[in-house]
Amino acid sequence: MPEHATELHTPAWPTARSARTGRRPIEDFFARVGSDPLAAAFPDARRAHPPMRARAVPEPDVPLHWERLLAQPRRQRGTAYVHVPFCENHCLFCGFYRHPWREDAGAPYVDQVIAQVASLRQRAVLEGPPLRALYLGGGTPTALSARDIARLVEALREGLPLAPDCEITLEGRIWSFTADKVRAAFGAGVNRISLGVQTFDERLRRALGRKASRAEVIHCLEQLVATDAGAIVIDLLYGLPNQTPELWAADLATVTALGLDGLDLYGLNLIPGTPLLSAVASGKLVPIGHAELGRFYAAGAEALDRAGWLPISTTHWRRGVRERSIYNYEAKTGADLLAFGAGAGGSLGGTGFLLVSDLADYARCIDTSSCPAVAITEAAPNAALHDAIRQGMERGRLAPDAPARLCRERTGTDFLALVEPLLAQWQEAGLLTRHHDFYDLTLAGRFWQVQMTSRLTDWIDQELSLRSAPREGDRDDRTRHDA
Numbered sequence: 001m002p003e004h005a006t007e008l009h010t011p012a013w014p015t016a017r018s019a020r021t022g023r024r025p026i027e028d029f030f031a032r033v034g035s036d037p038l039a040a041a042f043p044d045a046r047r048a049h050p051p052m053r054a055r056a057v058p059e060p061d062v063p064l065h066w067e068r069l070l071a072q073p074r075r076q077r078g079t080a081y082v083h084v085p086f087c088e089n090h091c092l093f094c095g096f097y098r099h100p101w102r103e104d105a106g107a108p109y110v111d112q113v114i115a116q117v118a119s120l121r122q123r124a125v126l127e128g129p130p131l132r133a134l135y136l137g138g139g140t141p142t143a144l145s146a147r148d149i150a151r152l153v154e155a156l157r158e159g160l161p162l163a164p165d166c167e168i169t170l171e172g173r174i175w176s177f178t179a180d181k182v183r184a185a186f187g188a189g190v191n192r193i194s195l196g197v198q199t200f201d202e203r204l205r206r207a208l209g210r211k212a213s214r215a216e217v218i219h220c221l222e223q224l225v226a227t228d229a230g231a232i233v234i235d236l237l238y239g240l241p242n243q244t245p246e247l248w249a250a251d252l253a254t255v256t257a258l259g260l261d262g263l264d265l266y267g268l269n270l271i272p273g274t275p276l277l278s279a280v281a282s283g284k285l286v287p288i289g290h291a292e293l294g295r296f297y298a299a300g301a302e303a304l305d306r307a308g309w310l311p312i313s314t315t316h317w318r319r320g321v322r323e324r325s326i327y328n329y330e331a332k333t334g335a336d337l338l339a340f341g342a343g344a345g346g347s348l349g350g351t352g353f354l355l356v357s358d359l360a361d362y363a364r365c366i367d368t369s370s371c372p373a374v375a376i377t378e379a380a381p382n383a384a385l386h387d388a389i390r391q392g393m394e395r396g397r398l399a400p401d402a403p404a405r406l407c408r409e410r411t412g413t414d415f416l417a418l419v420e421p422l423l424a425q426w427q428e429a430g431l432l433t434r435h436h437d438f439y440d441l442t443l444a445g446r447f448w449q450v451q452m453t454s455r456l457t458d459w460i461d462q463e464l465s466l467r468s469a470p471r472e473g474d475r476d477d478r479t480r481h482d483a
């Protein structure tokens with residue numbers, strides 16, 4: 001970004017809050033205008049998800065709330081997640097590492113998860129709409145033996161109300177995904193395999209702590225595609241230390257030649273507590289600068305477009321119609337999420353919960369039929385409205401219908417009048433275009449989707465809370481900004 005870009009138009013972040021009300025002016029939510037929007041629309045490109053705002057239930061009340069959650073039928077679209085929290089090593093960039101993999105840990109752990117599923121047999125929470133997607137993630141589910149993968153998937157299919165067209169994904173690593181496990185997974189009903197490749201480049205892979213070589217990765221993916229038994233999808237990361245545009249282009253050329261069904265492109269996040277962040281902090285590794293990340297994203301989108309792939313979310317592309325990516329979309333946009341396994345997190349009717357992550361504690365909870373939840377958060381006041389916004393933004397299109405209806409019904413507020421000044425400024429900044437009644441994210445807008453969604457929901461929350469609880473002196477401020 002040229003140095004002078006910040007001088008051209010609005011805004012300089014953040015502007016001052018109102019001293020009387022604590023209200024942030026709308027300019028705080030604006031994008032930078034007059035520079036390359038891919039490089040500099042907002043100050044920070046490295047952020048994974050829009051934050052959820054929720055109030056925690058006091059710890060002593062968690063078991064009671066847990067029982068209440070299980071005693072209510074589900075009322076909306078739903079999915080299920082199974083956490084397998086073992087990894088063969090700690091990949092440098094990853095914030096999800098919990099427990100080192102041990103051969104003798106797999107079978108007892110699978111027994112416990114199956115017992116947790118069975119414990120719901122008579123519970124009302126299994127009533128309601130059938131589940132659209134089941135995701136076995138981690139960690140490394142493919143570290144489990146072929147027998148354990150098969151009996152786990154079979155028990156889940158038997159014990160959960162899965163829809164006939166349920167997407168059943170097994171996530172894993174190439175290193176441990178042997179042919180007998182592939183057969184066991186598809187034989188048990190898995191219809192989608194998701195592998196975290198991150199990069200095909202040998203040097204970058206070694207620096208990330210990935211064990212399989214480029215040749216092994218390609219061979220494994222070719223074998224999986226040749227089974228023709230389900231969708232094969234992978235993740236690639238951009239913004240890695242020492243990753244050049246040429247290396248990124250080579251990764252994209254490799255991926256489009258493999259016959260895969262789906263692909264996620266993620267910008268590298270520097271997550272607190274990861275070895276990568278320590279290496280960056282000590283100067284051992286230098287990640288790609290913020291302003292460069294958008295160009296990597298754009299290069300990825302263009303390469304996939306040239307190869308005939310279609311985006312079905314702002315981070316996910318598919319080559320043909322086999323890939324649906326149901327779980328990722330539903331989990332990010334407020335669907336019910338039944339969760340199983342140590343450290344798994346879920347959500348029911350907007351109430352979030354987290355299961356105990358210590359393996360011995362999880363085993364004890366399952367053995368004694370006691371509450372495995374260690375934290376529960378109540379739904380945020382505007383959660384349904386946020387979810388309606390995310391459902392569009394996640395796919396690259398803000399469709400105002402559903403948010404407008406919810407906003408009117410629940411708060412009596414005109415949604416479009418509330419957000420129009422922000423959407424107009426984002427159009428000026430090159431992040432949105434108007435298409436009929438929709439607001440489509442441009443390529444730059446798709447890159448900044450998470451930051452835009454956060455700003456949109458932050459702005460709405462602030463304005464709705466001021467409207468619902470006016471304080472003396474608020475009125476002038478709000479009137480001026482709503483005009």
Ligand code: SF4
Nearest residue numbers: 087090091094097139
């Ligand atoms: S990337 Fe996967 S295998 Fe590596 S540490 Fe994270 S969860 Fe474990």
